[in-house]
Amino acid sequence: MNKEFHSFGWYASKVSPHLPKKAFNRVPGRLLGGLAYLLITIAGMLAIGLYDLPFLANIAISFVIGASFAAMGFLGHEILHGTVVKGAGLRNFLGAVFFFPLLTGPLLWRKWHNVTHHVHTQHEEKDPDTWLSKEDLDKKPALKLIYRLPFSVRASLEFFALCFTFTLHSTKIFFAYIKEFQPEKRRAVWFQFLLPWVSWIGLIFFVGITNWLFIFLIPHLIANAIVMGYISTNHRLNPLVPVNDPLANTLSVTVPRWVDVLHFNFSYHTEHHIFPSMSSKYYPLVKEHIKDNWPTRYHEMPMSSALKALWKTPRVYYNGKDLIDPQAGLAYGSLGNGLNPEAIKPRPMNGSGSREGIKQA
Numbered sequence: 231m232n233k234e235f236h237s238f239g240w241y242a243s244k245v246s247p248h249l250p251k252k253a254f255n256r257v258p259g260r261l262l263g264g265l266a267y268l269l270i271t272i273a274g275m276l277a278i279g280l281y282d283l284p285f286l287a288n289i290a291i292s293f294v295i296g297a298s299f300a301a302m303g304f305l306g307h308e309i310l311h312g313t314v315v316k317g318a319g320l321r322n323f324l325g326a327v328f329f330f331p332l333l334t335g336p337l338l339w340r341k342w343h344n345v346t347h348h349v350h351t352q353h354e355e356k357d358p359d360t361w362l363s364k365e366d367l368d369k370k371p372a373l374k375l376i377y378r379l380p381f382s383v384r385a386s387l388e389f390f391a392l393c394f395t396f397t398l399h400s401t402k403i404f405f406a407y408i409k410e411f412q413p414e415k416r417r418a419v420w421f422q423f424l425l426p427w428v429s430w431i432g433l434i435f436f437v438g439i440t441n442w443l444f445i446f447l448i449p450h451l452i453a454n455a456i457v458m459g460y461i462s463t464n465h466r467l468n469p470l471v472p473v474n475d476p477l478a479n480t481l482s483v484t485v486p487r488w489v490d491v492l493h494f495n496f497s498y499h500t501e502h503h504i505f506p507s508m509s510s511k512y513y514p515l516v517k518e519h520i521k522d523n524w525p526t527r528y529h530e531m532p533m534s535s536a537l538k539a540l541w542k543t544p545r546v547y548y549n550g551k552d553l554i555d556p557q558a559g560l561a562y563g564s565l566g567n568g569l570n571p572e573a574i575k576p577r578p579m580n581g582s583g584s585r586e587g588i589k590q591a
């Protein structure tokens with residue numbers, strides 16, 4: 231059964247020979263985009279802080295700052311994968327700068343994302359970003375109560391939570407991982423965690439609470455929603471598989487070209503899992519090769535379809551392959567296992583539904 235799965239290294243070895251050499255170079259030019267976002271953010275904050283603008287103008291500027299915060303997070307992600315600048319010190323410093331609005335430090339991020347999420351993607355126990363399984367749920371009676379709520383209420387709550395899930399999850403990860411750092415590193419990890427929190431909260435005393443809502447809180451919630459819009463579609467419609475196979479456990483979404491420009495090609499998530507150390511600038515090339523070689527195994531859909539599918543499917547894994555609604559006793563499959571995002575049809579969990587991987591056409 232495992233024969234159908236391959237590790238990300240296997241795909242990388244098949245695709246690499248067909249890529250130009252420059253695709254493996256760092257792309258420091260990415261920092262120009264980051265600089266633009268920094269300038270826009272600072273200008274927006276000054277405008278809110280210094281002028282008595284009408285409410286709607288403040289809200290509009292908050293949206294621009296929030297969108298910039300999110301884009302800076304995507305750049306921080308790239309920087310901390312080492313694809314932008316050389317040298318650990320500079321990489322960590324710039325990573326800290328661009329993750330500052332999302333309240334996440336570079337040492338924690340690298341351990342959480344690079345070392346754990348990328349290595350153990352969609353592993354039931356080892357991937358800190360994967361969704362829970364029925365066995366996990368059975369152990370958590372408080373969570374089970376949430377699953378008793380009607381489906382539409384649960385879906386609404388899940389989407390509403392996207393406005394703060396990144397921050398909540400990253401704080402949870404900090405407290406879960408801090409003990410695992412060597413004692414001499416712990417102080418730096420604490421510092422990188424506290425500095426953004428203290429700075430952003432301290433800003434209240436300089437700008438007043440009302441301005442602070444527009445300068446930080448609203449943008450922070452918007453940034454959470456944007457990054458989670460991607461993160462929630464990256465893997466949550468895919469199955470848990472026994473081998474970390476990016477074609478099976480990852481989804482690439484498509485967005486208009488200008489959005490890809492603004493978001494540093496963050497939509498190319500399958501490509502990113504095959505080549506995490508490659509600049510996302512070259513992911514469109516990687517995509518071409520993947521689609522040539524494994525057209526039926528590659529999962530790709532517009533961001534809007536992915537979000538719709540997310541809305542219509544429950545979030546508990548069963549047997550790795552099925553997303554189930556334990557309360558209603560319904561199974562929805564997962565990408566590559568019978569889930570058709572265009573026509574989502576659940577089947578009874580204990581009924582005739584086959585658990586053999588039904589390949590999507």
Ligand SMILES: [Zn+2]
Nearest residue numbers: 347464465499
């Ligand atoms: Zn991922």
Ligand SMILES: [Zn+2]
Nearest residue numbers: 311343502506
């Ligand atoms: Zn990554």
